[in-house]
Every structure is written in structure tokens, then in C-alpha cells.
Amino acid sequence: MAAAAAAVEREADRLTELDSPIGDADHGSNLLRGFRAVLPALDAEHPAAPGEVLQLAGRTLISTVGGASGPLYGTLLRRTGKALGDAAEVSDTELREALDAGVTAVAQLGGAAPGDKTMLDALVPGVAALSTSYRAAAEAAENGALATVPLQARKGRASYLGERSIGHQDPGATSSALLLRALADVAEPGEGAA
Incomplete structure (x- = not known):
């Protein structure tokens, strides 16, 4: 979560810039507010298991991030965490299956x-692509x-623009890619980090 928060911190302005022509110009600032709240929440509660970490992070995002991003990212993390359960350690396969449940x-x-x-x-x-590697997933x-x-x-909000949404990179897809890159950087450090 620390790596994800750092990625959002680093890229918040770019996410907001991407959101400006097709959204409410707040995607980066909303995510930044949410991830800035996640780390203190984790420090305060000290969840022991990966699933508990993700569920707490998800709840925090839902309560602090405006727009659709809070419920969507919160649901992703909470459902992934719920699928992991209270196991102290999870395998790559278990994480992939849990993330799949979150995406669903x-x-x-x-x-x-x-x-x-x-x-x-x-x-x-x-x-x-997680079945190949974390780096392949990020790419x-x-x-x-x-x-x-x-x-x-x-x-989403961009759908109201119809054809005018063409030619712009989706900020939600971009922030999702940032989070998977953060996961890859932690899971496979030093292996071709971008």
C-alpha cells in the first residue's frame, strides 16, 4: 500500500490532467486524498494479514475518495481482501484469484x-497477465x-461526451495501471523497473 500511495502521490497531477477533458478534473486529487488516508489508517490499526490490510484500505478509500473512484477502488480492495481471508501469507496464485474476484x-x-x-x-x-509475472501484469x-x-x-462520466471522449486516455485505467506497477515493483524489485 505504501508503494501504491507513493505512485499516486507522484502521478496525481497527471491523473487530474487526464481527467480534465473527459471528467471532473479531480481524479488525481481524489485518489491522493484517499491514499494519504490509507497509510495512517493502516498504522493505527496494524492489520496482521494481507486480506485485512486490503479490506481496511478499501474501507478507507470508500470513506475518503470522492466521485466514483472511491467506491470502485474500495470495492476492488475490499473484495480482493475478503477473498484472501485471514491467511498470514498468500501465494501468487491466491493473490491472482483474489484480484480476479475484486475485478469482477x-x-x-x-x-x-x-x-x-x-x-x-x-x-x-x-x-x-499475473499468471506470467507481476512485471507482465504491469505492462x-x-x-x-x-x-x-x-x-x-x-x-462513467466520460460517456456523457460521446465521440468527444475519443482521443483521450482514461484516467481510471491509468491509475489502475499505476497500482499494478506498484505491486510489480514490490513483488519483483529490480527486475526491469520503469
């Missing part, structure tokens, strides 16, 4: 699918975010 929950909550120009365009290929998510540029948004 996000899709259900938002009513979106890959190709709709949302965070799912990064999360779905990213989580699928797949980053490619998924870039692939939103020519898409017309079908869900």
Missing part, C-alpha cells in the same frame, strides 16, 4: 466491461490504459 466486483458495481474506456481496460488484462495494464485513447467511453 468492480465490473458488477460499475456495470462496465473491457472496451468501455474504464479502469477495467487496465485491470482485466493486468490481472490476466499489460499499462498497454490497456494506452489502448483507451481511441475508444469512445460507454460508462
Whole structure:
């Protein structure tokens, strides 16, 4: 979570810049507020298991992040954490399966699918590539975010713009790719970090 918070801190302005032409110009600032609240919450409660960490982080994001991002990222983390349960350690396979459950929950909550120009365009290929490696997951998510540029948004705030959403990279897909890159940097340090 510390690596994710650092990534959001570093990229908040860019996320807001991406959100300006197709959203409310607050994606970066909203996520920044949320992740700035996550680390103190974790320090205060000291959850022992990875699943508990993710559930607390998810609850914190829901309560502090405005717009759709709070509920969506909160759901992703809470459902992933719930799937992990209270195990003190989890395998790569268990994490991949738990993240898949989290992504499914996000899709259900938002009513979106890959190709709709949302965070799912990064999360779905990213989580699928976890079976190869964390680095492959980060790269797949980053490619998924870039692939939103020519898409017309079908869900979320950008969908109100219709064809005017074409030509802009989705900020939610971009922030999702940031989080998977943070996971890769922690899980596989020093292996081709970008």
C-alpha cells in the first residue's frame, strides 16, 4: 500500500490532467486524498494479514475518495481482501484469484466491461497477465490504459461526451495501471523497473 500511495502521490497531477477533458478534473486529487488516508489508517490499526490490510484500505478509500473512484477502488480492495481471508501469507496464485474476484466486483458495481474506456481496460488484462509475472501484469495494464485513447467511453462520466471522449486516455485505467506497477515493483524489485 505504501508503494501504491507513493505512485499516486507522484502521478496525481497527471491523473487530474487526464481527467480534465473527459471528467471532473479531480481524479488525481481524489485518489491522493484517499491514499494519504490509507497509510495512517493502516498504522493505527496494524492489520496482521494481507486480506485485512486490503479490506481496511478499501474501507478507507470508500470513506475518503470522492466521485466514483472511491467506491470502485474500495470495492476492488475490499473484495480482493475478503477473498484472501485471514491467511498470514498468500501465494501468487491466491493473490491472482483474489484480484480476479475484486475485478469482477468492480465490473458488477460499475456495470462496465473491457472496451468501455474504464479502469477495467487496465485491470482485466493486468490481472490476466499475473499468471506470467507481476512485471507482465504491469505492462499489460499499462498497454490497456494506452489502448483507451481511441475508444469512445460507454460508462462513467466520460460517456456523457460521446465521440468527444475519443482521443483521450482514461484516467481510471491509468491509475489502475499505476497500482499494478506498484505491486510489480514490490513483488519483483529490480527486475526491469520503469
